[in-house]
Amino acid sequence: DIDAHTHHYITTGLKENKFGIDLRMLDNAVAKATNMANIKLCGLHFHIGSQITTMEPFVLLCKKINQLLAKFQSEGINITQVNVGGGLGIDYEHPDENPFAPFKPYFDTFRQNLDSGKISLVHFELGRSVVAQCGTLISRVLYVKQGVNKKFVIIDAGMNDLLRPALYGAHHNIENISNTDSTAVERYDVVGPICESSDTFATDELLPITQRGDLIAIRSAGAYGETMASTYNMRTLTPYVIV
Structure with missing residues (x-):
């Protein structure tokens, strides 16, 4: 029951979340485990959420662990x-500007707040923060559509390639790497070609003047990119290049 102050789809440690054992039920679970001949209870596993950008939730987690x-x-x-x-x-x-997650404040938080005197091993599961900035989704503009009130940049990447914006309403930095002239910009909705209104990467995105054939880079796709990709709408999985 620790609020990670993140998107409600990626909180995992609240009472209403499906994960884990509620603290009110923990005593019964521990009692069962300690009375089973073939089970050795040696550790506790916590997870309070994802994409946490302040240290406060981790301080609260340490206090809960200590208790x-x-x-x-x-x-x-x-x-x-x-x-x-x-x-x-x-x-x-x-x-x-910030290619690395704040690893030092993160580990310092646990070093300073976790009572590890009786613990022989502490595990950390740092997935996104290690790999997310290592990947970029590169797409080509298929068409720039003039709507009634706005312009749409339709790219050949879709929600099947990078699901986070459609699933979470997440925003990734988007760049036109064919035109880097920032002196003349326009607002666009950057969307994919899939027949779903949620196949949208960004709305009212400021980009240099963009046209058919331009290459668009969607940054920070190294986590929850390829691992969540699918062949929805009979689309093939995106090939990748390691640089």
Whole structure:
């Protein structure tokens, strides 16, 4: 029951989330585990959410872990391992200015707040923060459509290639790498070609004047890009190049 202050689809540690064991049910679960001949209870696993950009939720997590460790120790239950999950966020808006997640403040938070005196092993699950900035989705403009009130840049990448914007309403930095002249810009909705209104990467995006054939870079696609891709609408999976 720790609020990670992130998108409601990627919170995992609240009472209404489907994940984990509610603290009110934990005593019963531990009692069952300690009474099973073939089960050895050696650790606790926590995960409070994803794309967390402040340290406060991790401080609260440490306090919760410390309380549970002290409680189980007083009951003669020896917990030797703790998995604190992951969740450290990245800067999707400014990938060049902040190519690395704030690893030092993150690890310092646990170093300063986690009572690790009785723990022999602490696990961290840092997925997104390690790989997200390592990948970019490159797409070509198929058509620039003039609507009634706005212009649409229709690209050949779609929600099947990068699902986060459609699924979470997430925003990635988008660049026109064929035209880098920022002195003349226009507002566009950047959309894919799939027959779904949610196949939209950004609305009212400021880009240099964009035309058919331009190459568009959607940044920070190294996490939840290829792993969530599909062949929806009979589209082939995107090939990738390692540089």
